[in-house]
Amino acid sequence: MTDRPCIAVDAMGGDEGLAVMLAGVARARRRFEDLHFLLVGDEAQVRAGLASHPNLSAHSEVVHAPEIVGSSEKAGQAIRRAKKTSMGIAIDLVKQGRAAAAVSAGNTGALMAMAKLSLRTMKGIDRPALAAPLPTLGDNDVVMLDLGANTECDAQNLVQFAVMGAAYARIVFDLDRPRVALLNIGSEEQKGTDEIRDAAAVLKEQSHLPLAFTGFVEGNQLARGQHDVIVCDGFAGNIALKTAEGTARFVADLLKRAFTSSVRSKVGFLISRPATELLKHHLDPNNHNGAIFLGLNGVVVKSHGSANENGIATAIGNAAKLVRADLTRRIAEDLAEFERAAA
Amino acid sequence: MTDRPCIAVDAMGGDEGLAVMLAGVARARRRFEDLHFLLVGDEAQVRAGLASHPNLSAHSEVVHAPEIVGSSEKAGQAIRRAKKTSMGIAIDLVKQGRAAAAVSAGNTGALMAMAKLSLRTMKGIDRPALAAPLPTLGDNDVVMLDLGANTECDAQNLVQFAVMGAAYARIVFDLDRPRVALLNIGSEEQKGTDEIRDAAAVLKEQSHLPLAFTGFVEGNQLARGQHDVIVCDGFAGNIALKTAEGTARFVADLLKRAFTSSVRSKVGFLISRPATELLKHHLDPNNHNGAIFLGLNGVVVKSHGSANENGIATAIGNAAKLVRADLTRRIAEDLAEFERAAA
Numbered sequence: 135m136t137d138r139p140c141i142a143v144d145a146m147g148g149d150e151g152l153a154v155m156l157a158g159v160a161r162a163r164r165r166f167e168d169l170h171f172l173l174v175g176d177e178a179q180v181r182a183g184l185a186s187h188p189n190l191s192a193h194s195e196v197v198h199a200p201e202i203v204g205s206s207e208k209a210g211q212a213i214r215r216a217k218k219t220s221m222g223i224a225i226d227l228v229k230q231g232r233a234a235a236a237v238s239a240g241n242t243g244a245l246m247a248m249a250k251l252s253l254r255t256m257k258g259i260d261r262p263a264l265a266a267p268l269p270t271l272g273d274n275d276v277v278m279l280d281l282g283a284n285t286e287c288d289a290q291n292l293v294q295f296a297v298m299g300a301a302y303a304r305i306v307f308d309l310d311r312p313r314v315a316l317l318n319i320g321s322e323e324q325k326g327t328d329e330i331r332d333a334a335a336v337l338k339e340q341s342h343l344p345l346a347f348t349g350f351v352e353g354n355q356l357a358r359g360q361h362d363v364i365v366c367d368g369f370a371g372n373i374a375l376k377t378a379e380g381t382a383r384f385v386a387d388l389l390k391r392a393f394t395s396s397v398r399s400k401v402g403f404l405i406s407r408p409a410t411e412l413l414k415h416h417l418d419p420n421n422h423n424g425a426i427f428l429g430l431n432g433v434v435v436k437s438h439g440s441a442n443e444n445g446i447a448t449a450i451g452n453a454a455k456l457v458r459a460d461l462t463r464r465i466a467e468d469l470a471e472f473e474r475a476a477a
Numbered sequence: 478m479t480d481r482p483c484i485a486v487d488a489m490g491g492d493e494g495l496a497v498m499l500a501g502v503a504r505a506r507r508r509f510e511d512l513h514f515l516l517v518g519d520e521a522q523v524r525a526g527l528a529s530h531p532n533l534s535a536h537s538e539v540v541h542a543p544e545i546v547g548s549s550e551k552a553g554q555a556i557r558r559a560k561k562t563s564m565g566i567a568i569d570l571v572k573q574g575r576a577a578a579a580v581s582a583g584n585t586g587a588l589m590a591m592a593k594l595s596l597r598t599m600k601g602i603d604r605p606a607l608a609a610p611l612p613t614l615g616d617n618d619v620v621m622l623d624l625g626a627n628t629e630c631d632a633q634n635l636v637q638f639a640v641m642g643a644a645y646a647r648i649v650f651d652l653d654r655p656r657v658a659l660l661n662i663g664s665e666e667q668k669g670t671d672e673i674r675d676a677a678a679v680l681k682e683q684s685h686l687p688l689a690f691t692g693f694v695e696g697n698q699l700a701r702g703q704h705d706v707i708v709c710d711g712f713a714g715n716i717a718l719k720t721a722e723g724t725a726r727f728v729a730d731l732l733k734r735a736f737t738s739s740v741r742s743k744v745g746f747l748i749s750r751p752a753t754e755l756l757k758h759h760l761d762p763n764n765h766n767g768a769i770f771l772g773l774n775g776v777v778v779k780s781h782g783s784a785n786e787n788g789i790a791t792a793i794g795n796a797a798k799l800v801r802a803d804l805t806r807r808i809a810e811d812l813a814e815f816e817r818a819a820a
Binding site: 269270271282285286317319322326327352353354355356357358368369370372373374375376377378379380381382383384385386387388389 | 549612613614625628629660662669670695696697698699700701711712713715716717718719720721722723724725726727728729730731732
């Protein structure tokens with residue numbers, strides 16, 4: 135699309151407030167010097183906040199939005215006043231072509247609904263999916279989808295998610311032929327639901343597409359680095375994602391408890407702090423931030439609600455990468471190829 | 478049932494072989510001095526293995542089984558020669574009343590199928606479920622079911638799992654009124670599938686039963702210690718369980734990598750070894766071993782295939798606890814109470 139992407143930012147969304155959001159955008163601007171921004175929110179508040187970020191000020195424009203989507207507001211309700219909210223206006227700027235992508239840390243359900251209504255689903259896609267990168271022991275992260283946008287999915291949805299996920303992995307992880315697996319409860323052919331088995335049968339035949347279907351993957355293999363894309367329905371994806379988050383936190387809490395259990399452990403902990411900091415860095419969700427709704431005519435990225443400055447900058451960096459690589463066009467090409475072969 | 482329970486052990490099942498299995502049983506015998514055992518397997522091999530365990534020898538009997546169920550053998554195939562296999566004979570000893578429980582580390586699908594066919598499902602239960610304790614930050618473990626026996630479940634299955642899981646938690650965790658939650662992708666009422674919402678509606682009305690329904694729980698809250706029983710279909714349960722296992726291993730691998738990244742970290746690691754050993758102890762699956770098939774007329778416990786001596790002893794200890802507390806009768810009573818109230 136463009137080499138100097140313009141990103142629309144919902145400056146009012148997220149649990150951390152406007153100041154953290156602006157600090158994150160300012161950090162993104164320092165990291166990626168060619169970006170410029172449309173900051174959507176209450177004009178007076180955004181301008182006041184910008185005072186401490188002269189570099190960002192010089193490369194952004196403020197777009198006034200009188201209203202905010204509540205964090206627990208129902209999507210149906212939020213949609214009715216979309217055009218007045220910072221979230222809805224940020225998405226609309228993408229639709230108008232004024233921005234190449236929109237980034238929000240606000241209410242996920244409302245963001246999905248507004249994005250779908252405003253940008254519409256791509257030709258060849260029945261349902262958009264929420265995709266996000268997760269850390270692994272391998273050379274790159276793994277992208278997982280759907281993470282909760284569609285509670286139940288049929289085989290065709292899963293196949294479409296695979297095609298879209300592979301396009302994402304090619305761009306973000308710089309791969310030629312990402313390894314794509316279906317999340318299942320066993321690796322044998324007869325395992326799982328009809329939907330999963332049917333999707334596997336279709337994906338096995340796609341050797342003409344730029345992806346390598348690697349069969350079924352179980353929950354204990356997600357982070358091993360043996361797959362680049364993991365496809366599932368939104369229920370399973372949400373359970374897996376949140377269980378992984380919860381378990382990582384559980385282990386970290388146990389570790390903390392163990393390290394403070396004696397003076398000796400405390401001393402050991404202090405000495406090995408660089409190691410535990412490395413671990414913290416690797417597990418910090420802010421270093422993997424930026425879920426994307428794949429399958430829309432435009433790039434909409436969802437940041438964690440509780441993302442810090444670094445997390446917001448990461449999400450914006452991901453959005454810019456997808457824009458530069460022309461994600462939407464690439465997905466469209468793969469879908470067309472898939473349909474040609476199927477015809 | 479009895480204060481000196483007899484446990485039938487499938488001596489040939491599991492990945493670690495007969496020697497580890499016998500060492501595990503011998504350890505269980507040392508831990509629980511009133512237990513005695515029926516050791517099912519190739520008679521010559523079992524007797525040879527027993528030579529190094531005189532205490533176990535004195536409190537066990539060998540039951541010959543000419544065949545073994547293969548670890549990747551299909552359940553349908555295994556069932557046809559059930560009466561000749563160590564697994565099938567161990568279960569049959571429970572049916573005959575010669576043993577109070579059967580323990581196997583072999584093929585889960587075959588064990589489930591054989592147990593269901595031989596012992597039959599309890600009155601009031603449509604489908605048995607696989608349940609296992611998982612570690613938490615709280616005072617007791619949490620029992621989760623179903624972990625993979627039933628890929629898809631209706632609301633009635635989920636309600637029955639809740640009743641059975643609560644009976645288990647009352648016995649194993651020594652609670653009066655276990656807190657029971659349904660695994661879901663959000664805590665709001667409208668979240669999830671019809672099956673889950675319908676099950677929630679039924680469970681809300683069960684204040685006469687010895688359980689406290691606490692609503693929906695998300696994947697990131699499983700280990701927080703706020704619930705005693707977590708109910709889900711076998712697909713979600715399997716995904717959550719394996720994702721938790723995989724994530725714990727992932728974090729441990731990262732930690733290992735971090736601790737060996739410099740001399741300083743290595744020194745810190747050595748000093749704080751008691752702390753990391755504590756963590757290892759808490760996370761070691763062998764300390765939480767022993768999944769049980771709930772809803773059968775008899776106690777059948779599945780040990781991890783790769784359990785070590787300690788893991789096998791833990792699984793046998795759990796089986797003995799359930800036998801002593803008369804699990805099957807307690808579940809039957811709760812089911813009768815549930816049906817009385819529904820009538």
